[in-house]
Amino acid sequence: MRIAFFSDIHANLPALEAVLQDMDQKQPDFIYCLGDLVGYNVWANEVVEAIRRRYIPTLTGNYDEGVGLDSGDCGCAYKSDEDKERGNQSIAYTNSIITEENRRYLRLLPRHMRLDFEQQNGKPLRVLMVHGSPRKINEYLFEDRPEKSLQRLLEEAQADVLLFGHTHKPYHRQLPYEAYGETRYRHAINLGSVGKPKDSDTRACYVLLTLDEQSSASHPSSIQVEFVRVAYDVEKAAKAIEESPLPNEFADMLRKAY
Secondary structure, three states, rough: OOEEOOOOOOHHHHHHHHHHHHHHHHHOOEEOOOOOOOOOOHHHHHHHHHHHOEEEEOOOHHHHHHHHHOOOOOOOOOHHHHHHHHHHHHHHHHHHHOHHHHHHHHHHHOOOOEEEEOOOOOEEEEEEEEEEOOOOOOOOOOOOHHHHHHHHHHOOOOOOOOEEEOOOOOEEEEEEEOOEEEEEEEEEOOOOOOOOOOOOOOOOOEEEEOOOOEEEEHHHHHHHEEEEOOOOOHHHHHHHHHHOOOOHHHHHHHHHOO
16 A cells, blocks of 8 residues: 655645646555645645645645634744744735635644554554644654654654654654564654755655555564655746745745755
8 A cells, every 4th residue: 555645835836736746647545635735835725726626635734724714823933033024924925815715724624634554463553644743733853853752752642653744854764662572663754845845855745655464563664655756847936936925035945945
């Protein structure tokens, strides 16, 4: 079984369309979206409607929640006053263009989804999807987080596999622990970003998770994680920003993926 997961589109319709086309070719068994459909670009409504047309199960991201509540706060962590001001311009613009139907959709999205697989060994494999972390929708789980802290987070969430986004930087960490008289592994998987990558790779990113009847927490290689990078028309997305009231810096971020 192959399951596709993606996150952080941020109103970048060309990137989303490229990813969905790639998924159509790869034909995963299931597709899930982990939130942040809107913000930072001009196609907020078009992105929401593309997700809705395909009936893709979707979580709310911190940006979706802010827009869904018609708030001026997206729950983002900005490093400078200049970044914060640009962020304020972004959510104000998104609030001004989103339709009331799409705002209501964003407002009603769930905060987490869980998949439990019964395996032949009698030990369930528990997969949890969140946007930021199991504790907070806007908590950043960076790759350099101490192992004990990340391990404790997954244990408290009762997750063998935790999938999340929010940082826009993809990674997969395997976390060993002792249980049932053996070494077992939890998996922390950051999906990266479809529409606003921050890892110096301008291509959209999503994850294919492959499971079979042998997949278990006891054998880390039995849970296969593939990061799929998809090229899209970055210049089209960047120029759309420059032709809008949004700050031009957002276009530079797409062109350089930071």
